[in-house]
Amino acid sequence: xxxxxxVKILFRAFLDEKGQRKTPERFAILEQIYDLTDHFDVEFxxxxxxxxxxxxxxxxxYNTLDLLIECGLVVKHQFGTxxxxxxxxxxxxxxxxxxxxxxxxxxxxxxxxIQQIQSTMGKLLKFKVEQHSLMLYGDPEVDIDSKCxxxxxxxx
Amino acid sequence: xxxxxxVKILFRAFLDEKGQRKTPERFAILEQIYDLTDHFDVEFxxxxxxxxxxxxxxxxxYNTLDLLIECGLVVKHQFGTxxxxxxxxxxxxxxxxxxxxxxxxxxxxxxxxIQQIQSTMGKLLKFKVEQHSLMLYGDPEVDIDSKCxxxxxxxx
DNA sequence: CTCGGTGCAAAGCTTTTGCATCCGC
DNA sequence: GCGGATGCAAAAGCTTTGCACCGAG
Numbered sequence: 504x505x506x507x508x509x510v511k512i513l514f515r516a517f518l519d520e521k522g523q524r525k526t527p528e529r530f531a532i533l534e535q536i537y538d539l540t541d542h543f544d545v546e547f548x549x550x551x552x553x554x555x556x557x558x559x560x561x562x563x564x565y566n567t568l569d570l571l572i573e574c575g576l577v578v579k580h581q582f583g584t585x586x587x588x589x590x591x592x593x594x595x596x597x598x599x600x601x602x603x604x605x606x607x608x609x610x611x612x613x614x615x616x617i618q619q620i621q622s623t624m625g626k627l628l629k630f631k632v633e634q635h636s637l638m639l640y641g642d643p644e645v646d647i648d649s650k651c652x653x654x655x656x657x658x659x
Numbered sequence: 660x661x662x663x664x665x666v667k668i669l670f671r672a673f674l675d676e677k678g679q680r681k682t683p684e685r686f687a688i689l690e691q692i693y694d695l696t697d698h699f700d701v702e703f704x705x706x707x708x709x710x711x712x713x714x715x716x717x718x719x720x721y722n723t724l725d726l727l728i729e730c731g732l733v734v735k736h737q738f739g740t741x742x743x744x745x746x747x748x749x750x751x752x753x754x755x756x757x758x759x760x761x762x763x764x765x766x767x768x769x770x771x772x773i774q775q776i777q778s779t780m781g782k783l784l785k786f787k788v789e790q791h792s793l794m795l796y797g798d799p800e801v802d803i804d805s806k807c808x809x810x811x812x813x814x815x
Numbered sequence: 816c817t818c819g820g821t822g823c824a825a826a827g828c829t830t831t832t833g834c835a836t837c838c839g840c
Numbered sequence: 841g842c843g844g845a846t847g848c849a850a851a852a853g854c855t856t857t858g859c860a861c862c863g864a865g
Contacts, residue, residue, distance in 0.1 A: 524864055526820065545854080560822040565855065581737035583792075585830070586854065601784055610784050614776045621795055624768050628757055632797035636739075639777055641788035680839055682845065701829075716847040721830065741855070742829065 507537050510576060510593050517574035528559055532567045536577060542588040542609060582609070582638065599637040605651060606643075663693050666732060666749050673730035684715055688723045692733060698744040698765060738765070738794065755793040761807060762799075 514533055518525050535552055536543075543551075545564055552559050568589060571577035578592045582602055599617065601610040617637055625632035643651045670689055674681050691708055692699075699707075701720055708715050724745060727733035734748045738758055755773065757766040773793055781788035799807045 524819065526864070528821070558822075560824095561854095562823080562856080563821055566820080579739070581739055583735070583737055601780060601786060601788070603786070612780050612784065614780065616772045616776050617793075620770045620772050620793075624757060624770065624795055625797060628766050628768065629800040630757060630759070630766075630795070630797035631800065632757065632795045634796040635794060636796075637773075637776075637793045638791060639780060639786070639788045640790040640792075641781060641786035644785040644787065680845065682839070684846070714847075716849095717829095718831080718848080719846055722845080 506594055507534060510537055513593070514571070514574065514576060518570070523570070528557075528563050529567050529570070531557055532559065532564060533571065533576070536571070536589070537591050537593075539591065542580065542590050544586045544588055546586075548589075580636065583640075599639075601639040601641065603651075604640050604642055662750055663690060666693055669749070670727070670730065670732060674726070679726070684713075684719050685723050685726070687713055688715065688720060689727065689732070692727070692745070693747050693749075695747065698736065698746050700742045700744055702742075704745075736792065739796075755795075757795040757797065759807075760796050760798055 511530060511533060514530070515525055517523075518529070531552070532548070535548060535555075535557075539548075539551075545561065545568070549559070549561050549564050552564075568577060568579070572579055572589075576591065576593050578590050580588045580590065580600070582588060582600070596613060598611045598613050601612060602608075603610070617635060621632045621635055624630075645651055667686060667689060670686070671681055673679075674685070687708070688704070691704060691711075691713075695704075695707075701717065701724070705715070705717050705720050708720075724733060724735070728735055732747065732749050734746050736744045736746065736756070738744060738756070752769060754767045754769050757768060758764075759766070773791060777788045777791055780786075801807055
């Protein structure tokens, strides 16, 4: 992660502004999140840090994630499963997700029309819309042997 | 609910086709869901039925909801909270949701551009997209006394 | 030194599962 | 009557909370 320092500076500024302490745990969590490239859940992050011999608790992970979400460095997703997934968001252009109903893989995409919908509906309903979440769910196209073109799994 | 009979016929046909039993509990749950006009969670539905002296268990509610979702009579939402919310979907045009970040009220809207995004991205990523979920999150416009124009709550 | 933040474990909530009983077919 | 569906309660899984201790300011 080349811009990890930039991200830490932003987090530091946010904590300052909120009168929150700048603890080593918070920066360690931020660092480990920005080391990941994919979506992750709390348990995954917690274990990743345990394995690296960080001394952190789940409680602190949850607490820090809330802070990171509040300052926009992380986004939280509920992809229809029980467990929430998180994702770093600095330096990443806003994107949405397509979820495969066969293998649950997640694909990312962008479409500028979402911004238009957002602004149209904001005006109509009298809201300042500042965030959105669009998920598409679908079945993959398959080849003649019923194998998914993307993950090679054979579909029923 | 004027079209409850229609809905029951659809459910019956679906159960037939799947070789599933047509138990009174399943139809009672369907009936109670279609009696509701708003989003609801499992506990709310379960208690509503308990209060009306139906003899149902949470397990059956969950099981039946899965069936109703599968046949398209109910949709499930995860609005970023722990608890899933459900909603009847027959005779309702497909719509999406705007969630107020101040009071958590949910507003519904439609925008045909979502269908276009769905079909564009389906083609691009080689998926048959058959479902989507779009949520907009925002703050309400307020009057000069900082009172929300919609729910009259005073916003910090 | 103070008091907010942390680790740990227990509690809380939603959802799932196991099992004996029931009843649709 | 058979086997799937149900009710109940216990278990499982994710998240939050309580409390004593620690360490940032």
